[in-house]
Amino acid sequence: MLGLGTGLALIIAIGAQNAFVLRLGIAGRTATVLPVVLVCSLSDALLIVLGVLGVGAVIAAAPALVTVVRVLGAGFLLVYGALAARRALRPGGEALEAGPGAGEVLGRGAAVATAVVLTWLNPHVYLDTVLFLGSLANQYEGARWWWAAGAVTASFLWFFSLGFGARLLRPVFARPGAWRVLDGVIAVVMLALGVRMALGG
Template identity: 65%
Template sequence: MLLAALAGFGTGLSLIVAIGAQNAFVLRQGLRREHVLPVVLVCALSDAVLIVAGVAGIGAIVTAAPLVLEVIRYAGAAFLIGYGLLAARRAVRPKVLAADPAGLRTTLTAAVATCVALTWLNPHVYLDTVLLLGSVANGYGDVERWAFAGGAATGSVVWFTALGFGARLLAPVFRRPAAWRVLDAAIAVVMIALAVSLLLNR
């Protein structure tokens, strides 16, 4: 069981440790030290739910309902474009940055809602977390597959906790407004690139 859990931990990390919309948002909230715990919890719990769903066999339903993934794909692309444009606006508006280098404060509701949308409106999360992790986990026995799922969920908790709360180590760099402009410009590029990728990869 320990080997299955370790395999799940490594596989889970390999899927989530990448530049993406969700990670970019968690990083930004961590740098702002704003609603970090709720954002980390939403990401980790969402991953846990999706991992359990994949191991339980929900991936077969996702595969059998391509229309659902299509709706999620277009909704996710629209959301990413909108969020990317907002990030681009923050990057090119020095007046906002002059008042507050981190930008305007985000409410808890807005932060959680954005995190939920970035997580659940991304069709890749269903393909990677539900289908891929579920398929790998089901290669183990009836008991070991749940150890694999536990390891994958633990990997998610470790990653998002480190990303969200570890971001403050970069705080000296982001005391300068220019650093926030560069970060928001990078986030805008990532978000819009992911949206285009969703629309083009049918």
């Protein structure tokens, strides 16, 4: 239970990955949402396992690698944030259609690729999962894998709930103005995280 609770506390925080999954969940079809939430959940699971196995020490010993990931991730977030800002300020017809799939501007392949980048080019994911969660799990010695299983379960619960639960908000987003507000919020989140990441925060 401790692993589950700690994992949820870290994952639920508003971030680029969550903002992307939320928008996709509201707008996307199951064929697009499913592989994206699987990428997010399985990536977290792999990173948590690596942390339990002690890979965090390797990452800590290679600050140059973390810097490269930080720069690439910051660049991607700034570009994605700028695109979200453009959608908010100058929405296209595709983003404003009502009904299932409304606002879906990414195909399945592009959505999965975006999820991969948002996950693996975010240096904070290594700090949170590999270093922090891995270190906490190893404090439980014989029960570390049970603790890690709880954290992995938290990741799957959160991303599947976010991705597939977001469809409940579709009636709200039948109005064009709601998409502009959402994209505005996503733009602020992405740009703020990108600037923070670029500055090394």
